[in-house]
Amino acid sequence: MAVYALTGFSLVSLLSFGYLSWDWMKPSLVADVATDPVEKSPPPAFSRPPHIIFILTDDQGYHDVGYHGSDIQTPTLDRLAAEGVKLENYYIQPICTPSRSQLITGRYQIHTGLQHSIIRPRQPNCLPLDQVTLPQKLQEAGYSTHMVGKWHLGFYKKECLPTRRGFDTFLGSLTGNVDYYTYDNCDGPGVCGYDLHEGEDVAWDQSGKYSTFLYTQRVSKILASHSPKEPIFIYVAFQAVHTPLQSPKEYIYRYRSMGNVARRKYAAMVTCMDEAVKNITWALKKYGYYDNSVIVFSTDNGGQTFSGGSNWPLRGRKGTYWEGGVRGIGFVHSPLIKRKRRTSWALVHITDWYPTLVSLARGNLSNVPGLDGYNVWPAISEGKESPRTEILHNIDPLYNHAKYGSLEDGFGIWNTAVQASIRVGEWKLLTGDPGYSDWIPPQTLTNFPGSWWNLERLTDGLRKSVWLFNITADPYERYDLSEQRPDVVRTLLMRLVHYNRTAIPVRYPAENPRAHPDFNGGAWGPWASEDDGDEWEGGREPLKSRNKKKKCKICKLRSFFLKLNTRLMSNRI
Numbered sequence: 001m002a003v004y005a006l007t008g009f010s011l012v013s014l015l016s017f018g019y020l021s022w023d024w025m026k027p028s029l030v031a032d033v034a035t036d037p038v039e040k041s042p043p044p045a046f047s048r049p050p051h052i053i054f055i056l057t058d059d060q061g062y063h064d065v066g067y068h069g070s071d072i073q074t075p076t077l078d079r080l081a082a083e084g085v086k087l088e089n090y091y092i093q094p095i096c097t098p099s100r101s102q103l104i105t106g107r108y109q110i111h112t113g114l115q116h117s118i119i120r121p122r123q124p125n126c127l128p129l130d131q132v133t134l135p136q137k138l139q140e141a142g143y144s145t146h147m148v149g150k151w152h153l154g155f156y157k158k159e160c161l162p163t164r165r166g167f168d169t170f171l172g173s174l175t176g177n178v179d180y181y182t183y184d185n186c187d188g189p190g191v192c193g194y195d196l197h198e199g200e201d202v203a204w205d206q207s208g209k210y211s212t213f214l215y216t217q218r219v220s221k222i223l224a225s226h227s228p229k230e231p232i233f234i235y236v237a238f239q240a241v242h243t244p245l246q247s248p249k250e251y252i253y254r255y256r257s258m259g260n261v262a263r264r265k266y267a268a269m270v271t272c273m274d275e276a277v278k279n280i281t282w283a284l285k286k287y288g289y290y291d292n293s294v295i296v297f298s299t300d301n302g303g304q305t306f307s308g309g310s311n312w313p314l315r316g317r318k319g320t321y322w323e324g325g326v327r328g329i330g331f332v333h334s335p336l337i338k339r340k341r342r343t344s345w346a347l348v349h350i351t352d353w354y355p356t357l358v359s360l361a362r363g364n365l366s367n368v369p370g371l372d373g374y375n376v377w378p379a380i381s382e383g384k385e386s387p388r389t390e391i392l393h394n395i396d397p398l399y400n401h402a403k404y405g406s407l408e409d410g411f412g413i414w415n416t417a418v419q420a421s422i423r424v425g426e427w428k429l430l431t432g433d434p435g436y437s438d439w440i441p442p443q444t445l446t447n448f449p450g451s452w453w454n455l456e457r458l459t460d461g462l463r464k465s466v467w468l469f470n471i472t473a474d475p476y477e478r479y480d481l482s483e484q485r486p487d488v489v490r491t492l493l494m495r496l497v498h499y500n501r502t503a504i505p506v507r508y509p510a511e512n513p514r515a516h517p518d519f520n521g522g523a524w525g526p527w528a529s530e531d532d533g534d535e536w537e538g539g540r541e542p543l544k545s546r547n548k549k550k551k552c553k554i555c556k557l558r559s560f561f562l563k564l565n566t567r568l569m570s571n572r573i
Contacts, residue, residue: 046292046336046360047292048231048292049141049142049143049231049360049361049362050231050292050293050294050334050336050360050361051228051231051232051233051284051289051292051293051294052138052143052231052232052233052234052293052294052296052357052360052361053233053234053236053280053284053293053294053295053296054103054233054234054235054236054296054298054353054357055236055238055277055280055295055296055297055298056099056100056103056149056235056236056237056238056298056299056300057238057240057241057273057297057298057299057300057329058096058150058237058238058239058240058241058242058299058300059241059242059243059299059300059301059302059303059304059307059309059318060240060241060270060273060299060303060309060329061302061303061304061305061309061310061311061324062299062302062303062310062311062312062314062323062324062327062328062329063303063310063311063312063313063314063442064241064266064267064270064303064309064310064329065077065078065081065270065329066078067081067082067086068329070310070442071258071267071442072255072267072270072271073254073267073271073274074270074271074274075274075278076274076275076277076278076281077274077277077297077331080277080281080295080297080331080333081297081331081333082341083333083340083341084295084331084332084333084334084337084340084341085331085332085333085337085339085340085342085343085344085380085381086330086331086342086343086344087330087331087332087344087346087348087380088343088344088345089344089345089346089347089348090298090327090328090329090330090348090349091326091327091328091347091348091349091350091391091393091423092298092299092300092301092326092327092328092330092349092350093109093300093301093326093350093393093394094301094302094318094319094320094321094325094326094393094394094435095117095118095301095318095319096118096150096152096176096242096300096301097114097117097118097119097152097153097176098114098115098118098394099300099301099350100151100152100153100237100300101114101127101153102349102350102351102372102373103134103298103350103351103353103354104127104131104133104134104135104153104165104354105127105131105132105133105134105351105354106134106351106352106353106354106355106368106371106372106373107131107351107370107371107372107373108351108372108392108394108499109394110392110394110395110499110500110502110503110504111370111372111502111503111504112127112128112131112504112507113128113504113505113506113507114127114506114507115394115395115396115397115503115506116396116397116398116399116506116508117398117508118152118176119152119153119154120176120187120511121174121175121176121185121187121515121524122187122191122511122512122513122515122516123154123156123508123509123510123511123512123515124156124509124512124515124528125154125156125507125508125509126153126154126155126156126157126159126160127153127154127160127165128507129159129160132367132368133165133166134166134353134354134357134358135147135165135166135167135233135235136165136166137166137354137358137361137363137364137365137368138166138231138233138357138358138361138363139166139168140363140364141231141358141361141362141363141364142230142231142361143231143232143233143361144168144226144230144231144232144233145166145167145168145232145233145234145235146167146168146169146170146222146232146233146234146235147162147167147169147170147171147172147234147235147237148170148171148172148215148218148219148222148234148235148236148237149171149172149173149211149215149235149236149237149238149239150172150173150176150237150238150239150242151170151172151173151174151237152173152174152175152176153165155174155175155524155525155526156512156515156526156527156528157526157528157530157532158200158526158530159530160526161174161200161526163199163200167235169199169222170197170198170199170200171196171197171198171199171203171214171215171218172196172197172215172237173185173195173196173197173211173239174195174197174524174525175187175195175524176242177239177242177243177244178195178196178211178239179244179246180210180211180212180239180240180244180246180247181207181208181209181210181211181246182194182207182208183195183196183206183207183211185524191516191517192517193516193517193518193520193522193523193524194207194517194522194523194524195523195524197525202521202523202525210246210248211238211239211240212238212239212240212269212272212273212276213276215236215238215239215276216276216279216280219234219236219280219283220279220280220283222234223283223284223286223287223289224283224287226287228287228288228289228292231361232289233357233361236280238273238276240269240270240272240273240276241266241269241270241273241308241309243304243307245262245265245266245269245307245308246265246269247265247268247269247272248268248272251268251269251271251272252264252265252268254267254268254271255267255268255271260308262306262307262308263308264308265308266307266308266309267308277297281295290335291335292335292336293334293335293336294332294333294334294336294357294360295332295333295334296330296331296332296353296357297329297330297331297332297333298328298329298330298350298353299328299329299330300328301318301319301325301326301328302314302316302317302318302319302320302324302325302326302327302328303317303318303324304317304318304319305317305318305440310440310442311323311324311325311440312439312440312441312442313439313441313476314327314439314475314476314477315437315438315439315476315477315478316434316435316436316437316438316477317435317436317440319435319436320434320435320436320437321393321394321419321421321430321434321435322430322434322435322436322437322477323471323475323476323477325435326393326421327475328350330348332380336381337380337381338381338382339381339382339383342383344379344380344383346376346379346380346384346385346386346388347386347388347389347391348376348379348380348386348388349373349388349391351371351372351373352373352374352375352376352388353373354371354373355371355373355374355375356373356374356375356376356377356380359375359377360377372392374386374387374388375387376388389424389425390422390423390424390425390495391422391423392421392422392495392496392499393420393421393422393423394419394420394421395418395419395420395496395499395500395503396418396419396420396432397418397506398506398508399418399419399432399433400419400433401415401417401418401419401432401433402416402417402418402419402431402432402433402465403417403463404417404463404464404465405417405418405431405432405465405466406465409465409466410431410466410493411489411490411493413490413493413494413497414431414493414496414497416431416432416465416466417431417432417465418431418432419431419432419433419434420432420496421434422492422495422496422499423471424491424492424495426470426471426472426473427468427469427470427471427488427492428468428469428471428477429466429467429468429482429488429489429492429493429496430466430467430468431465431466431467431493431496432465433465434467439476464480464482466482466489467480467482468480468481468482468485468488468489468492469481512527512528514527514528515527
């Protein structure tokens with residue numbers, strides 16, 4: 001039996017959060033598995049296709065919104081969610097690229113080859129070019145498509161850029177994180193470059209403008225110049241609230257009483273982003289879009305607790321497969337929703353937005369077989385049951401194998417050393433190393449990370465490689481039932497085996513020194529020519545470049561130091 005160390009909390013405080021109120025030992029069966037991901041629902045009875053605004057925030061913790069009891073002020077998000085439908089059984093991925101790739105393709109990572117880590121700036125890698133993207137399907141349906149914000153789906157070739165993947169316009173960054181004012185990004189010591197792009201050009205002239213403001217102004221400009229009589233899709237992928245922690249001073253001042261500096265800056269960034277959403281909503285109303293619009297709000301992964309974020313009362317943080325890493329903030333706000341002002345517990349995953357939004361747009365899904373997402377609009381708008389009964393959180397064969405995992409522990413059908421996680425019905429299974437597993441209450445953030453005495457920490461179970469939770473009864477993952485219910489463990493392992501048979505090889509090529517910004521005018525951007533042989537083709541094993549040139553000794557030396565820097569920065573996500 002795992003032993004927990006709990007300091008600084010009373011039994012009353014535990015009861016107030018509902019930890020002891022769950023009937024967590026109540027037996028239940030694994031739900032039936034749906035066989036057709038693209039649920040065939042009748043098209044919505046709208047007079048014309050709705051305008052779609054998809055807002056994605058970066059690294060916003062589950063606790064860090066007002067309606068989840070946060071000390072951070074988010075009046076706009078609170079109001080929009082209250083007037084729409086809150087998604088309280090909504091799942092995303094634990095880090096940036098995976099969530100974005102699944103949103104754009106409607107497919108699990110194992111079906112795009114992006115199941116390991118993120119796409120790094122110097123990798124010859126991007127969202128597979130054979131994937132038909134969400135904006136491309138919306139273009140087919142007659143939509144004008146625009147992207148503002150963070151791409152993070154690869155850019156080594158021009159074919160990988162947002163404007164080549166379905167967006168009519170693009171203003172934003174291509175890499176994972178940049179300075180909010182200067183738009184500089186360093187991928188290791190001395191490997192720095194500028195990263196703000198307008199279309200396929202470097203937007204040097206926009207430097208100095210705070211990105212949250214810049215992106216909001218661009219959305220307003222797009223709406224002002226477009227006709228509300230024609231359908232529009234705007235994907236707003238805010239940089240906020242990813243590190244570096246930077247915010248205009250007037251927002252930081254509101255949180256001057258917060259003792260922890262990181263939390264203070266983080267809170268300021270969240271509130272600034274909230275006001276940005278307010279301005280976007282106002283622009284929708286001003287220019288005549290609102291009455292026929294659907295606003296989707298989603299986070300991309302759990303909050304990073306070392307950088308001010310909080311996922312309380314969930315377990316874990318960004319980069320982990322505990323609920324704190326994969327359960328997201330999500331809601332839909334729209335005058336077109338039939339049953340408004342409610343909370344939905346329908347199971348929804350980020351892959352579901354692809355078929356849902358294409359269906360709303362009256363697009364054609366028949367020519368995109370193999371989607372992992374479902375059309376969940378009837379569940380959202382009418383309160384019907386979700387067609388989704390399970391979620392493959394991921395299978396990552398390259399992640400460090402758990403020291404104590406084995407094929408024997410997996411009933412001879414699954415190597416439990418492999419990092420994987422799946423939810424089927426009420427049950428959630430994790431194998432391998434799921435990542436950092438503490439619970440971090442928000443009140444400890446006044447001293448965190450300087451003091452650890454208020455953390456609730458797992459002091460036993462470090463030799464494990466299999467965990468099972470009834471996630472409906474125990475959403476905070478406190479009671480591991482893997483030993484009590486080996487029958488369920490085996491059933492879920494079989495589902496992992498099933499998915500693994502459909503997986504394509506991991507796309508994670510070595511970094512290339514040609515990507516260095518010094519070789520590209522000081523900016524991050526495409527560096528491989530169209531004549532270069534593809535590093536990858538359709539998920540096959542890596543191919544050797546047909547135009548491989550003999551490297552000089554200096555180039556080899558430079559490559560060595562670049563790789564060394566990369567290893568030193570390997571823990572940076």
